[in-house]
Amino acid sequence: MGRFYLTTAIYYPNAVPHLGTAYEIIGTDAIARWRRLRGDDVFFLSGNDDHAQKVAQRAAEQGKEPAAYCDEMAAAFEEAWKALGVGYDEYVRTASERHRDTVRWFFARVRERDRGRAEPLLYKGAYEGLYCVGCENYLREKDLADGRCPNHPSRTVERLKEENWFFRLSAFEGWLREWYGREPGWLRPAAKRNEMLGILGEGLQDISISRPRKAIPWGIPFPGDEEAQVVYVWFDALINYVTGARIAEDGAARPDEPGRGPGFWPADLHVVGKDIVRFHALLWPAMLRAADLPLPRGVFVHGFVNTGGEKMSKSEGGAVSPVDIARLHGPEALRYFLLREVSWGADGEFSLERLGERYASDLANTLGNLLHRTLTMIEKYFGGAVPEPSDNDYGPEGDTIHSVGALRLLLLARREQAMRAYDALDFAAALEAVTDLARQANQRIDSTAPWKLMKEPTGEGRKVVGDLLHGIADALKNAAVLLSPVLPGKAREMALQLGLDGEAFDALRLSWPAEGQKDVEHLDEDRYARAFAEVDALAVAGLATRKGSPLFPRE
Structure with a gap:
């Protein structure tokens, strides 16, 4: 430190x-x-x-x-x-x-x-x-x-x-x-x-x-x-x-x-x-x-x-x-x-009109909407508990990759981009990386259509929906951490609605490894991934969600 x-x-x-x-x-x-x-x-x-x-x-x-x-x-x-x-x-x-x-x-x-x-x-x-x-x-x-x-x-x-x-x-x-x-x-x-x-x-x-x-x-x-x-x-x-x-x-x-x-x-x-x-x-x-x-x-x-x-x-x-x-x-x-x-x-x-537009597009319709619809589906389909991930393999097949696998790769990329941007004092780029993560997660919900998959009689659709909602809950956890420097109150509220413990969330740190761990086996690109070790260790699976009022009410 x-x-x-x-x-x-x-x-x-x-x-x-x-x-x-x-x-x-x-x-x-x-x-x-x-x-x-x-x-x-x-x-x-x-x-x-x-x-x-x-x-x-x-x-x-x-x-x-x-x-x-x-x-x-x-x-x-x-x-x-x-x-x-x-x-x-x-x-x-x-x-x-x-x-x-x-x-x-x-x-x-x-x-x-x-x-x-x-x-x-x-x-x-x-x-x-x-x-x-x-x-x-x-x-x-x-x-x-x-x-x-x-x-x-x-x-x-x-x-x-x-x-x-x-x-x-x-x-x-x-x-x-x-x-x-x-x-x-x-x-x-x-x-x-x-x-x-x-x-x-x-x-x-x-x-x-x-x-x-x-x-x-x-x-x-x-x-x-x-x-x-x-x-x-x-x-x-x-x-x-x-x-x-x-x-x-x-x-x-x-x-x-x-x-x-x-x-x-x-x-x-x-x-x-x-x-x-x-x-x-x-x-x-x-x-x-x-x-x-x-x-x-x-x-x-x-x-x-x-x-x-x-x-x-x-x-x-x-x-x-x-x-x-x-x-x-x-x-x-x-x-x-x-x-x-x-x-x-x-x-x-600055203009009030532009503030209203940015509030609607980024906060209410993207971040707030993603949290609200995710918690609503977890409540409706899984009794309010974040589902455990299944054993499904969502890795790439040829030139295509399933939405669940793509979301995980997107999360890894966007959180590293946000971290690098914050370190460079480029707030706009950091916030855009987090907002884009939420934007694309919303698109994954639309393209996957959980409401249709839940009707499949084999139960395979339910597994996919569970994995998708688990992945989005994990993305929202990461988003809350990365938004906390700019939106400290709303980020904590997001974490609480996901079911995270407030004190555990407050204690999270994105720290570099100790000096003895900085060796040739750990290249610079990997350091950003390892900085999220505490965040990744705070599992979302099984959390009892607490859906509250909309995080960013539409005006």
């Missing part, structure tokens, strides 16, 4: 979460659930980025102090994530004292390693340039579109002239090029790596990492200049990943946290949106290098969920509430739609 430390970006609480924010945390939740299913000891971190100028502005608009406003919004965010079935292990707040302590500790590490440098990594200087409050980002003239920030076109870009502290990002330009050369898979998708290499080719500029406290009082006092400056929100925010790891003074992972062992730093995967990739792919590695801390093992960049071709934005308005959609269609229907319809790593489009 390995350790896996997984994070989302942290969210500005200047408004309640929208569907684009939900897409990120739902996808990351699915990764966490998948890694747990694979046998890893997972720590999943998310949180709120309290210290932003736009957050302080929104609090002022409501006549509230920023701290009180952020407390209210944190409760609203956590309530939203709970409603969407998200199960993080910790929700970090940058306004917490623990995070402030981590920021001070981080600066102390950088300053300790900065002593004696001819050109210190932290230095004070004058900043004059553009700033977008919506992005909380310094911009160049070339970044603008028609004089506006492309991500927040309704906002006027501010022109700042301030005395601030700077981080010498330019000192890491050569090292970052070398890093990307050594670790080509560190930043995914590959297009984002190429984008960062293009920026490195233009040359990096040093970055302002503080703001005057008179202008921006809401923030962490800048270590060493507490009276005059606060830490720039992005330099503050990125350190949250270290706060969540709870590392000790010497940079090692602390062993004394209740319920957690050492080893949760570095992070194994940061999941971020494409609008903040520069911070995570250029600034964050340089910050960690400056503090002499290990880099995360990977960064994955997802796309945007658009409506009407436009990116959703809390700042720009027009955002869709995921909680409202979940109330209409159920949270797991939304989870399925987002991860099936919007390819992880690319942009996608």
Whole structure:
């Protein structure tokens, strides 16, 4: 069993979460659930980025102090994530004292390693340039579109002239090029790596990492200049990943946290949106290098969920509430739609019409229908108990194969495809593999026509029907396991209706064999089959089914 430390970006609480924010945390939740299913000891971190100028502005608009406003919004965010079935292990707040302590500790590490440098990594200087409050980002003239920030076109870009502290990002330009050369898979998708290499080719500029406290009082006092400056929100925010790891003074992972062992730093995967990739792919590695801390093992960049071709934005308005959609269609229907319809790593489009179509075609008419009709036939023909397999041989005869034998081969192929897709973070392909298994199982029922075979006087027809229903029950068991990262509640309900014990289902793991078993006799292709050993050992034959309400009622 390995350790896996997984994070989302942290969210500005200047408004309640929208569907684009939900897409990120739902996808990351699915990764966490998948890694747990694979046998890893997972720590999943998310949180709120309290210290932003736009957050302080929104609090002022409501006549509230920023701290009180952020407390209210944190409760609203956590309530939203709970409603969407998200199960993080910790929700970090940058306004917490623990995070402030981590920021001070981080600066102390950088300053300790900065002593004696001819050109210190932290230095004070004058900043004059553009700033977008919506992005909380310094911009160049070339970044603008028609004089506006492309991500927040309704906002006027501010022109700042301030005395601030700077981080010498330019000192890491050569090292970052070398890093990307050594670790080509560190930043995914590959297009984002190429984008960062293009920026490195233009040359990096040093970055302002503080703001005057008179202008921006809401923030962490800048270590060493507490009276005059606060830490720039992005330099503050990125350190949250270290706060969540709870590392000790010497940079090692602390062993004394209740319920957690050492080893949760570095992070194994940061999941971020494409609008903040520069911070995570250029600034964050340089910050960690400056503090002499290990880099995360990977960064994955997802796309945007658009409506009407436009990116959703809390700042720009027009955002869709995921909680409202979940109330209409159920949270797991939304989870399925987002991860099936919007390819992880690319942009996608959301509409209620498309959600309804996907719900009907995949969930109600395929998965739900297969479970319902299978349990109905088991109840009608076999008294509600999954039949034992017969001694019939359904192997291929020439170029043809019986539906029962074909179903078993299809199950083996689709579950391996789904597993490989999940490992590659290709949720859409994983869900399509499972849905296709259910789709073709439905077709096997139609082509075999159990209602006709049961009328055969010899009893041979009954044996075929029993074998078919046993095979489909086994396929549904596998489908429940493979759907559980995305549909945790519905997958468990499916397992319970099949007659499986809930605790036994929850305990299933898809694990690689132990190191001693990885020898020449076990080729890579076979490893996926052997990963399902626990699932295959949980037999469905003889289970007393418990048909309940339709898993996905037709709307």
